[in-house]
Amino acid sequence: MGAYALPAGAGFAVNRLSPALGAEIVGLDVSRPLPPHTLASVREAFQTHHVLCFRDQRLDDAALTAFSTQFGPLEKFPEKDKTRGAPEVYHVANVSAEGEQLPPEDPRVIFQRNNARWHTDSSYRYVPSLASLLYGIEVLPEGAKGGETGFSNMLAAYAALDDAMKAHLDHLHQVHSYGDIRRLEPQMPPMSREERDALPPVTHPLVRVHPDRDFQRSLYFTSNTSVEIGGGTLEEGRALHAQLLDWISRNEFCYYHRWRANDLVMWDNRVLLHRAIEYDYARYRRVLRRTTIAGSGPVMGPYWPVARAATGRRGPWPS
Numbered sequence: 001m002g003a004y005a006l007p008a009g010a011g012f013a014v015n016r017l018s019p020a021l022g023a024e025i026v027g028l029d030v031s032r033p034l035p036p037h038t039l040a041s042v043r044e045a046f047q048t049h050h051v052l053c054f055r056d057q058r059l060d061d062a063a064l065t066a067f068s069t070q071f072g073p074l075e076k077f078p079e080k081d082k083t084r085g086a087p088e089v090y091h092v093a094n095v096s097a098e099g100e101q102l103p104p105e106d107p108r109v110i111f112q113r114n115n116a117r118w119h120t121d122s123s124y125r126y127v128p129s130l131a132s133l134l135y136g137i138e139v140l141p142e143g144a145k146g147g148e149t150g151f152s153n154m155l156a157a158y159a160a161l162d163d164a165m166k167a168h169l170d171h172l173h174q175v176h177s178y179g180d181i182r183r184l185e186p187q188m189p190p191m192s193r194e195e196r197d198a199l200p201p202v203t204h205p206l207v208r209v210h211p212d213r214d215f216q217r218s219l220y221f222t223s224n225t226s227v228e229i230g231g232g233t234l235e236e237g238r239a240l241h242a243q244l245l246d247w248i249s250r251n252e253f254c255y256y257h258r259w260r261a262n263d264l265v266m267w268d269n270r271v272l273l274h275r276a277i278e279y280d281y282a283r284y285r286r287v288l289r290r291t292t293i294a295g296s297g298p299v300m301g302p303y304w305p306v307a308r309a310a311t312g313r314r315g316p317w318p319s
């Protein structure tokens with residue numbers, strides 16, 4: 001794909017990965033602190049492309065954490081047994097922290113399987129995350145089936161809806177609940193009471209407005225904790241959820257990242273859904289490490305007074 005023009009002196013190349021979203025960053029070592037002008041160029045590329053893949057990085061957990069922190073404070077992962085070293089470092093693997101490959105029925109592998117459902121990270125928080133960073137340590141060999149991370153562009157998916165559908169979605173919400181992962185994956189052991197109480201269910205508007213994008217709108221929903229949309233009957237909510245999943249899975253909105261070892265992939269949870277493509281868990285090892293950058297505010301919907309004042313809309317789309 002074509003290169004994207006950056007301000008002079010950015011010191012690295014940005015190449016588009018797909019028409020829908022994503023760019024690779026070549027020629028930048030992120031294991032050292034970035035000077036302010038370079039960081040500003042990275043932020044600009046991130047805002048434009050939504051997914052950045054920094055190739056050929058050499059990062060231990062401390063360096064991954066240090067790079068991530070330049071974009072904001074990090075979230076602590078809700079369940080300690082899925083982290084490594086620090087609660088901010090989430091161990092995404094079918095291999096234990098000690099390096100043993102886990103059987104497919106291990107709860108930690110089942111948890112990975114749940115990530116095969118389209119979702120956006122930490123939507124179960126009242127203030128969900130801004131971004132996730134995922135570093136590839138052991139990845140599937142070339143030619144192996146699966147193991148990609150799929151991304152779908154929710155700005156584009158919303159924009160392509162017809163006006164009647166936009167009007168239909170405008171006022172709807174979805175419940176996001178970390179505890180509901182157990183509803184979809186009943187083989188997982190129950191959470192402790194403390195873990196449950198720390199993350200009560202929340203609702204978010206199905207249509208998200210983005211103050212940092214001139215109040216542009218995107219879809220915002222998940223399928224890893226919920227298979228219903230609220231605001232109608234249960235049957236309607238399930239049917240709409242299924243319909244939206246079909247819609248956002250269309251190739252025109254998606255990019256599937258085939259991992260190379262030492263890729264660091266950073267994505268925008270505010271405007272994308274993502275999913276891990278399943279692979280043969282018994283045959284291949286896959287080890288990645290993730291940090292998550294906390295969001296700066298709750299998900300705002302079309303009825304947020306600031307958005308209504310800014311866009312001049314007083315009623316449902318397309319008033």
Ligand SMILES: [Fe+2]
Nearest residue numbers: 115120121274
């Ligand atoms: Fe995820």
